[in-house]
Amino acid sequence: MFKWKKLGKVFDPTEVKDKSWLHEYAQAPSVLIFDKYVRVYFSCRPKPDERGQYVSYSAFVDLNRYNLFEILNISKEPILKLGDLGTFDEFGTYPVSVIRNDNECYVYYTGHTRCESVPFNTAIGLAISDNNGETFNKVGSGPVLSYSPNEPFTLSGPKIRKFNNLWYLWYIAGSKWITTSEKPELIYRIRMATSKDGFNWLKLDRNVIEGKLGENEVQASPDVFFYEGGFHMFFCYMVTPDFRRNKDKTYRIGYAYSTDLTNWVRDDSKAGIDISQEGWDSEMVAYPHVFKLDGKVYMFYLGNQVGRFGFGLAQLEMTLN
Amino acid sequence: MKWEKLGKIFDPTKYKLANNCFEFAQSPQTLVFDTFVRIYFSTREKDKTGKYLSHVSFIEMDKKFKKVFNVSTNTIIKLGGLGCFDEHGIFPINVLRDNDRILAYTSGWNRKVSVSVDASIGLAISYDDGLTFQKVGTGPVLTSSLHEPFLVGDGFVVKYGTSYHMWYVYGSRWIKDSTERDPQRVYKIVHAISNDGVSWERDGKHIILDKLNEDECQALPSVIHFNNRFHMVFCYRHAIGFRKIKDNGYRLGYAYSDDLIQWIRDDEKLGIDLTEGSWDSDMMCYPHIFRCDDKIYLLYNGNEFGRYGFGLAVLEEELV
Numbered sequence: 001m002f003k004w005k006k007l008g009k010v011f012d013p014t015e016v017k018d019k020s021w022l023h024e025y026a027q028a029p030s031v032l033i034f035d036k037y038v039r040v041y042f043s044c045r046p047k048p049d050e051r052g053q054y055v056s057y058s059a060f061v062d063l064n065r066y067n068l069f070e071i072l073n074i075s076k077e078p079i080l081k082l083g084d085l086g087t088f089d090e091f092g093t094y095p096v097s098v099i100r101n102d103n104e105c106y107v108y109y110t111g112h113t114r115c116e117s118v119p120f121n122t123a124i125g126l127a128i129s130d131n132n133g134e135t136f137n138k139v140g141s142g143p144v145l146s147y148s149p150n151e152p153f154t155l156s157g158p159k160i161r162k163f164n165n166l167w168y169l170w171y172i173a174g175s176k177w178i179t180t181s182e183k184p185e186l187i188y189r190i191r192m193a194t195s196k197d198g199f200n201w202l203k204l205d206r207n208v209i210e211g212k213l214g215e216n217e218v219q220a221s222p223d224v225f226f227y228e229g230g231f232h233m234f235f236c237y238m239v240t241p242d243f244r245r246n247k248d249k250t251y252r253i254g255y256a257y258s259t260d261l262t263n264w265v266r267d268d269s270k271a272g273i274d275i276s277q278e279g280w281d282s283e284m285v286a287y288p289h290v291f292k293l294d295g296k297v298y299m300f301y302l303g304n305q306v307g308r309f310g311f312g313l314a315q316l317e318m319t320l321n
Numbered sequence: 322m323k324w325e326k327l328g329k330i331f332d333p334t335k336y337k338l339a340n341n342c343f344e345f346a347q348s349p350q351t352l353v354f355d356t357f358v359r360i361y362f363s364t365r366e367k368d369k370t371g372k373y374l375s376h377v378s379f380i381e382m383d384k385k386f387k388k389v390f391n392v393s394t395n396t397i398i399k400l401g402g403l404g405c406f407d408e409h410g411i412f413p414i415n416v417l418r419d420n421d422r423i424l425a426y427t428s429g430w431n432r433k434v435s436v437s438v439d440a441s442i443g444l445a446i447s448y449d450d451g452l453t454f455q456k457v458g459t460g461p462v463l464t465s466s467l468h469e470p471f472l473v474g475d476g477f478v479v480k481y482g483t484s485y486h487m488w489y490v491y492g493s494r495w496i497k498d499s500t501e502r503d504p505q506r507v508y509k510i511v512h513a514i515s516n517d518g519v520s521w522e523r524d525g526k527h528i529i530l531d532k533l534n535e536d537e538c539q540a541l542p543s544v545i546h547f548n549n550r551f552h553m554v555f556c557y558r559h560a561i562g563f564r565k566i567k568d569n570g571y572r573l574g575y576a577y578s579d580d581l582i583q584w585i586r587d588d589e590k591l592g593i594d595l596t597e598g599s600w601d602s603d604m605m606c607y608p609h610i611f612r613c614d615d616k617i618y619l620l621y622n623g624n625e626f627g628r629y630g631f632g633l634a635v636l637e638e639e640l641v
Binding site for chain 1: 401402403404405406408409431432433434435436439441443444456457458459460461462464465466467468469470471492494495497504506519
């Protein structure tokens with residue numbers, strides 16, 4: 001099993017004062033590693049509109065590679081513009097996952113639109129950067145991964161990887177909206193697709209991670225990395241809509257392993273990270289992102305209120321077989 | 322071409338329809354049997370907010386199109402569940418025989434907030450000669466993609482050899498105009514190919530040249546082969562003012578092809594237009610061209626987008 005040492009909160013978006021589009025939230029952190037710094041992409045929001053509705057943007061913060069608690073730079077503008085009237089990403093570009101491809105960076109991102117009978121719909125877009133991931137240009141005005149017979153709506157949370165010259169996209173897809181006394185709540189699970197070029201995707205077309213909390217379990221942030229001869233996935237999960245009222249039902253971090261990237265064995269007892277007794281991650285731990293840096297393994301993750309007040313860092317202390 | 326108009330053949334307000342539908346019989350499309358013709362169409366109920374929901378229905382007529390002898394009283398295809406692409410309507414529906422199955426390509430509608438709707442194309446299959454259909458999944462088979470951002474609909478499928486060809490439309494942009502309360506859409510005709518009718522290859526290329534201007538809206542492509550050529554009938558209109566200004570409303574367009582790839586638009590050749598003082602005096606739209614016995618027919622909607630039904634014309638040209 002894994003054992004993580006929590007190092008504390010790294011970035012608090014509410015401390016940034018000069019950017020109206022970065023008012024609060026720093027969600028779904030993921031990294032791109034440079035020689036002297038680690039660029040951490042995250043998603044944020046300006047203040048909500050008069051009806052209480054948010055749009056979301058994505059941005060980055062550059063951390064000193066040799067001291068991840070030192071902020072060197074924050075992006076001047078969001079890395080992606082919102083889409084035009086009626087497009088899939090008109091109301092949000094959150095979250096994102098960035099990967100290098102030759103001299104360019106590709107970002108896979110979730111576009112948000114608003115619907116009448118349900119609060120939103122999402123699909124996955126693609127944009128490309130030729131300036132080391134500072135800004136990205138969309139490849140098209142529509143999504144690169146959209147709905148299909150068995151993934152009817154809400155494709156989101158992309159995590160892009162390349163293994164053995166094949167592109168892998170883990171993401172989540174909604175299967176059902178359930179009616180509650182308030183607004184409808186979404187059931188979503190982890191899915192995956194593969195591609196030879198990053199543009200044309202073949203969906204596996206089934207859930208990747210077995211559920212363990214019943215049919216209303218939701219899963220997010222399927223974050224895969226290769227380590228010590230195997231593939232490891234950290235993700236988060238909870239029960240909807242119970243999480244709205246019961247802190248014990250909010251996001252926790254789960255774990256699965258695989259030898260072939262397609263078949264995954266879930267064993268949350270090996271995740272080795274949980275909520276703290278007190279502090280910024282006392283109610284939930286969510287949206288893990290694991291990466292290797294200078295011989296060490298780290299995890300960025302979100303705490304209470306799903307990253308409303310930023311993200312924190314943990315370091316892998318040891319693995320036990 | 323030369324057509325003889327046979328007049329309006331079905332008025333939905335004169336019949337009792339399933340699902341509390343009371344007006345509209347839009348985009349009629351046929352399934353021809355040995356002794357009769359079934360005509361599927363989309364009709365409408367009003368939901369509790371006063372907005373329309375489109376449902377699929379059908380009628381059955383004799384092969385001379387003189388008499389409606391059956392009107393469906395059942396739900397042919399259920400609307401989708403909460404949040405699904407076809408939650409708020411199915412319009413139009415295209416049906417075709419595929420060995421012992423009937424395939425239905427449905428355009429599903431879902432309401433949005435900043436613009437009125439989105440659409441995607443679903444697939445449903447019937448094993449009882451088209452009386453009932455089961456959906457393939459709860460999601461669409463053809464929807465938004467990188468270069469086809471929204472409003473994917475109006476699928477019309479024909480099987481030539483082992484390939485399925487689909488002509489359909491997608492929306493390229495939404496326009497805000499001071500003369501309209503809500504944003505208005507622009508959409509064009511495109512083509513896709515499939516080996517199984519489920520997975521489609523497409524290139525997003527507009528295949529029909531604009532005649533009005535770049536905001537021309539093109540809809541309901543309907544394709545048939547006769548006299549050694551492929552023929553496409555469709556409808557087109559201006560993006561703005563098409564509901565109230567007669568000159569901006571839907572007209573029928575025409576294109577022909579010898580290879581299913583290059584299409585030559587020549588609306589004049591179609592040889593059918595509005596008839597003053599008649600049910601199709603202001604508008605002609607949602608055409609469906611089909612063969613029945615040894616004749617080629619054209620079904621279409623007239624004024625008010627088919628609120629009061631559809632009519633028929635027959636081709637006077639000899640078939641080779």
